[in-house]
Amino acid sequence: VLETSLLFLKKKIDRTEPTIHIDLLPKVCGHKNTLIQLFQNLISNAIKYQPIGQKAEIWISAIESEDKWEFSIKDNGIGIEHQYLEKIFIIFQRLHVKGTYSGTGIGLAISKKIVDLHHGRIWAESTLGVGTIFRFTLKKPAVE
Numbered sequence: 182v183l184e185t186s187l188l189f190l191k192k193k194i195d196r197t198e199p200t201i202h203i204d205l206l207p208k209v210c211g212h213k214n215t216l217i218q219l220f221q222n223l224i225s226n227a228i229k230y231q232p233i234g235q236k237a238e239i240w241i242s243a244i245e246s247e248d249k250w251e252f253s254i255k256d257n258g259i260g261i262e263h264q265y266l267e268k269i270f271i272i273f274q275r276l277h278v279k280g281t282y283s284g285t286g287i288g289l290a291i292s293k294k295i296v297d298l299h300h301g302r303i304w305a306e307s308t309l310g311v312g313t314i315f316r317f318t319l320k321k322p323a324v325e
């Protein structure tokens with residue numbers, strides 16, 4: 182899933198190529214193409230919402246619990262103000278409308294829908310000027 186996402190993003194990157202650190206990528210239970218979309222949305226935001234001229238650095242990892250994995254996609258970007266951390270998941274909500282950040286405001290709404298459909302949870306943590314972490318949970322595959 183991640184390989185396909187990265188390949189797609191590589192083709193459309195109009196900024197300095199990001200550095201992506203991948204710690205752990207476990208198998209999860211879900212619909213492959215929609216999960217590709219989820220990773221693409223979050224990684225493309227991490228690449229896009231950077232101070233001008235800065236090279237994006239992204240860390241992807243996962244923490245295991247009993248029945249699910251909690252993924253995190255962390256960036257070194259411009260960050261999101263605390264008061265908007267929940268609003269960004271609403272369709273057409275965009276924060277960084279000034280400057281060079283183009284978009285339609287649907288990526289995170291779709292991402293949330295995808296995680297909801299997989300019975301998971303998605304949320305964001307951020308420090309302005311330091312970066313943002315998106316976390317989401319996905320179920321582990323059933324053991325045979």
Ligand code: ATP
Nearest residue numbers: 226227230260269275276277284285286287288289
């Ligand atoms: P698109 O539909 O092309 O994805 P978009 O990127 O504007 O457009 P979302 O992905 O839904 O829309 O993101 C909503 C808003 O949340 C963005 O406009 C941006 O202001 C903010 N945002 C999302 N991801 C990040 C991030 N990693 N760092 C900082 N701000 C972010």
Ligand code: MG
Nearest residue numbers: 226284288289
């Ligand atoms: Mg987006």
